[in-house]
Amino acid sequence: MASGTLGIMACPILEDELVYSLRKDKQEKKVYLLDNRHNKMIVPKLEENGIPYTMIDEKEFLEGNAEIADDGYRIVIWMMDLGLHEEPENLKARIRELMLDFQEHVDAIALYYGLCGNGLKGIEEWASANLDVPMTICKDKDGRMCDDCICVPMGGTDNYLRLLRKYPGIMYFTPGMACSFDEFMESMELFRGVDKGDKEMFRMVLEMADYKYVMKIQTGLGDQKNFQKCIDEFAEEYELGVMELEDGWVSNEVADRIYDEAKSLLNGHMERAA
Numbered sequence: 001m002a003s004g005t006l007g008i009m010a011c012p013i014l015e016d017e018l019v020y021s022l023r024k025d026k027q028e029k030k031v032y033l034l035d036n037r038h039n040k041m042i043v044p045k046l047e048e049n050g051i052p053y054t055m056i057d058e059k060e061f062l063e064g065n066a067e068i069a070d071d072g073y074r075i076v077i078w079m080m081d082l083g084l085h086e087e088p089e090n091l092k093a094r095i096r097e098l099m100l101d102f103q104e105h106v107d108a109i110a111l112y113y114g115l116c117g118n119g120l121k122g123i124e125e126w127a128s129a130n131l132d133v134p135m136t137i138c139k140d141k142d143g144r145m146c147d148d149c150i151c152v153p154m155g156g157t158d159n160y161l162r163l164l165r166k167y168p169g170i171m172y173f174t175p176g177m178a179c180s181f182d183e184f185m186e187s188m189e190l191f192r193g194v195d196k197g198d199k200e201m202f203r204m205v206l207e208m209a210d211y212k213y214v215m216k217i218q219t220g221l222g223d224q225k226n227f228q229k230c231i232d233e234f235a236e237e238y239e240l241g242v243m244e245l246e247d248g249w250v251s252n253e254v255a256d257r258i259y260d261e262a263k264s265l266l267n268g269h270m271e272r273a274a
């Protein structure tokens with residue numbers, strides 16, 4: 001049983017995995033969500049999955065003035081800006097800066113991210129040297145950081161590489177990506193330098209990169225009501241065919257690992273602090 005405050009910093013594309021873990025964890029817990037403009041997708045998911053939460057002011061929390069429970073198991077969720085992905089160096093600097101702020105108010109940190117264009121390469125080593133609380137990030141069974149948000153539902157690097165070799169040159173969409181495809185595309189390295197909302201240029205870039213299909217990757221998580229609709233709208237908008245990944249590829253192994261490891265790190269930190 002965990003105790004203390006677990007701080008979760010999450011990319012919106014991986015919020016489905018976060019909600020899955022919160023729902024699966026039957027331990028009594030108090031969940032807090034920092035109020036910011038990046039919460040619009042996670043709020044209905046928490047509510048639909050029956051996960052009680054309390055919204056608290058982001059600024060007040062970071063200033064140490066927010067009222068949260070002082071006993072039991074607490075989780076504070078801080079949703080990040082998807083736009084941070086646009087420049088890996090910006091992502092690297094900003095995540096480090098925010099973790100330094102966050103650590104003052106939590107007892108462990110779980111970072112729901114992958115390498116993201118190598119923007120977060122070396123983040124664990126940096127955290128070990130610069131943070132006073134333990135942290136973890138999305139990794140596979142061999143301890144390798146996941147490359148990106150497709151690597152996570154693939155269960156890690158090996159299976160992801162198998163996917164890339166079998167289905168190269170395809171736009172992959174999980175529910176989290178499909179249901180926020182405009183914001184997701186603007187954050188992709190492929191479209192770096194393209195003006196936001198310039199769909200004609202997006203289409204031209206996809207044609208130049210020889211993308212012909214979008215692949216539906218059914219994780220069973222997230223917005224299942226609108227998943228297919230969003231895939232179809234995207235495919236029509238950018239004149240792509242639609243494929244669906246066959247059964248047997250997807251796994252929640254990485255999601256289980258980061259959440260379980262975060263709770264374990266939290267317990268270890270609290271025991272050392274006692």
